[in-house]
Amino acid sequence: MELRELKYFLTVAREESISKAAETLYVTQPNLSRQMQNLEKEIGQKLFIRGTRKITLTEAGQLLRRRAEEILELYNQTEAELKTPITDIGGGESYVMGLIAKAAHDVQRKYPKVRYHLFSGDSATISERLDKGLIDFGIFIEPFDVSKYDYLRLPLTDTWGVLMRKDSPLAKRNL
Numbered sequence: 001m002e003l004r005e006l007k008y009f010l011t012v013a014r015e016e017s018i019s020k021a022a023e024t025l026y027v028t029q030p031n032l033s034r035q036m037q038n039l040e041k042e043i044g045q046k047l048f049i050r051g052t053r054k055i056t057l058t059e060a061g062q063l064l065r066r067r068a069e070e071i072l073e074l075y076n077q078t079e080a081e082l083k084t085p086i087t088d089i090g091g092g093e094s095y096v097m098g099l100i101a102k103a104a105h106d107v108q109r110k111y112p113k114v115r116y117h118l119f120s121g122d123s124a125t126i127s128e129r130l131d132k133g134l135i136d137f138g139i140f141i142e143p144f145d146v147s148k149y150d151y152l153r154l155p156l157t158d159t160w161g162v163l164m165r166k167d168s169p170l171a172k173r174n175l
Contacts, residue, residue, distance in 0.1 A: 003075060005039055006068040009047070012036060013065050016054040074134060077117075087116050091126060091139030095158050100139060 012021040018036065022029040040047050047061035057065060087104075091097040097118070104116040119126075119135055126138040130149070140146065141158060164171050 001039070001042060003072065005035060006072060008032060008035055009039060010065065010068050010072070012048070012055065013057055013061065016056065018055065070132070070134070074132075077134065080115075087114070087136050091118075091120065092122060092141050093120060094139065094141055096139055096141075096154055096156050099156065 008021070008025060008027075011025055012018060012032070015021040015024060018033050019029050022032045025032065036048065043060070043064070045060040046058050047064060049056045049058055091100065097120070101118055104118070108114050108116065119129065121129070123140055123144050126135070126140065127144075129135045130138045139154075162170070
């Protein structure tokens, strides 16, 4: 399996069509179709369900899509780090991430060659990316089990709320 094949596969998965993917990739449709068939042979499993209007992924195809995205992201990250080191930071949609982004911006202004990439995701995604080395550090919103990590607790808290109409049954409850 080559990186080019994974890129082609991801384009077919995204476009849900060999023809549209071929246009996007500037390759011929028969060539792309043959490459996807060869990929299925190499893997030994069917990756696509070919419908009349669109292509959908089989279970094996969905797994390959997730892994191909991770492989290509890691490849791109490695290539970028070799050119200019980048610090990857992951975290949820939180007030704290705004402060981290501001601090990163301030550092970058003082040291222009420092580069950051901020990734937004839920705790499970951030934890998985941290474990796989796809991010350098993560920001978690508690409650979260941090026992397998070295960590610092930030002296900040997020305030959450629920918005609803005044006549909603939930609006009448005291919590």
